[in-house]
Amino acid sequence: MLLKQLSLTNFRGLSDISIDFVNENGKPRLLTLFLGENGTGKSSFLKAIALISAGSNALSNLLGNPNDWITFGESFCEVKAVFVTKDARNPKERNVSLRINRGESIKDILVNNSESLDEIDKALDYAERNYFILGYGASRRLNKNQSFNQPESSYNNDRTVNVATLFNTEANLYPLAAWVMELDYRSDGKSIDAVKNALNEFLVDVTFDSIDKQQRTLLFSNGKDLIPLHLLSDGYQNVSAWIGDLLYRIFNTFGEQANPLQTNGILLIDEIDLHLHPKWQRRLIGFLKIKLPNFQIIATTHSPLTAQQAGEGELIILSRNEEKTIDAQPFTAAPNTMLLHQLLLSPVFGISSDESLETEQLKAEYEEEKNKHGNTKRVKELSKQIEALPQVVRPNMVADDDVLDLLKTINAELQK
Structure with missing residues (x-):
């Protein structure tokens, strides 16, 4: 069982978002990384996937206070997902949804969603290993x-224990x-x-x-x-x-x-590169893809070293728009074809320079002082400090959207 699509409505601050987990051929892709600043809902996507695939018995252990899943000020939240069985001869899609109305008890939720959840419950009744999913929190x-x-646990269901650290x-x-x-x-x-x-x-x-x-x-x-x-x-x-x-x-x-x-299965990992040395960060995704070739890995990250291992369409950027709601968009190029500093200086990380913050502030002060007051004593002092800095052996290549589009076009031509 693999995930093809996830849609969220009023789910923990995520207003109306739909994400496809498929490649260009329409088949489920086996790697998706979520990248975004703190507070953009990265962990919420993983929890939503765990909830919608849990089945009724595990769901009752995972929900906690149902109102906590509903965006503040809204009356309900909804999670919808499309799963597909990994059967090359006869793959079957299953549409599952979970709606939580404010004020409902867990019993009410299970009863009101019984028809939809029945898709997963039947598969689990047939064989517990169906819809196999593992999840790891930060x-x-x-x-x-x-x-x-x-180990002692308050959970009485294996499927609950398999994702417990996420919750x-x-x-x-x-x-x-x-x-x-x-x-x-x-x-x-x-x-x-x-x-x-x-x-x-x-x-x-x-x-x-x-x-x-x-x-x-x-x-x-x-x-x-x-x-x-x-x-x-x-x-x-x-x-x-x-x-x-x-x-x-x-x-x-x-x-x-x-x-x-x-x-086969789904592996959810929050902050996949937690505690890892940069050398290890660069290798972890590759290890997982090789050693678990049939698992669909869905993870969150803050690290450009981890993000650089994603192929085209495998990196999802979460950001706040002008209305202060969360947008989810695929990165516009293939990170694994980019230099590390190009990725770090792209718009997704919000960093305009790979120089130290001290150097960046020094140059900014120089520009501001010179523009306001001309060639003053302070400007000359700042100029000497800047001249004394180590010479950069390459230009800062900020990969803006135009550059990313160009890289994508070049890559497409090379594939012909």
């Missing part, structure tokens, strides 16, 4: 629980060490290599080495030393935590398959 962190038991900052990921040790115990060591290989493929510059059964922890190697999981840097802990949880949920659901990572 507060994901390593769960250091060493118990073999399922609850206190929700736990499945403890990586506990799962790996449990798997090792149950399989008498026979299944651990598959997990070790999968985990190592996602990590950069460290590898999962072994299990310290006496200390009940996992040991990782940086090529020189062995380091317990809980002593890895925050960046490694963050990635190993949600990657480990992702692997657990995929293997737990599709473990009988020859290669569980080849399964």
Whole structure:
């Protein structure tokens, strides 16, 4: 199951927005990145997708206070989605909608939307793995629980737990060490290599080495030393935590398959590059696309390094228009064909120069002082300071809309 279209009305400040998740051939694209300033609704898109695909049982756990989903001052909100089964011979579209009226109870919402939600509920009744979806919020962190038991949770539904961190900052990921040790115990060591290989493929510059059964922890190697999981840097802990949880949920659901990572599904990640070094940011999307080739990845980012990995149509820009409502528009070129500074200086990041803020302010003061008062003593002082700055070896290439259109045209010609 993949997502083709999402429409939101009065949903957490998003007034009337529709986004297509398809490529030029009309097939669902497997990567979409949302980029925008804080407060433009990036996380809300991920939550809307999680809600509309949850099914009735999970939905009752995720909604919380229903009024909180409705834009302040409005009487209702609505989420509509078009899903398609990933069946090359006979793909089927399913239209699903969820309407929440202000003042309704969760029971009222489920009853009033039962006909639409029935599309997903029937699929889930047939096989729980249908409409497989995983979601990770920005507060994901390593769960250091060493118990073999399922972590305590207020949720009683696997589909709810699969997206819980998107909705609850206190929700736990499945403890990586506990799962790996449990798997090792149950399989008498026979299944651990598959997990070790999968985990190592996602990590950069460290590898999962072994299990310290006496200390009940996992040991990782940086090529020189062995380091317990809980002593890895925050960046490694963050990635190993949600990657480990992702692997657990995929293997737990599709473990009988020859290669569980080849399964289909939707992966939602808020702030995908959280805690990551720039070198790692540049590689993460590529790793996910290679290792989860049939997953539809939908994520948010603030980073030009992450945005640069998107192809044409894969980067959605969220911004406020003159009416102060949110617009969602595809980036007008292919970020993965642009230089990093071209992307950073494009209108989507709102940065006019790649010089330091101090240098930019110095030059601005020089221009203002010279225009107002002529060649004053202060202007001469500023001029000397500017002349003393290191020489720029290339011009600042601000990629405005005209430049982006030209790049797009050139790229189209090269493809012929």
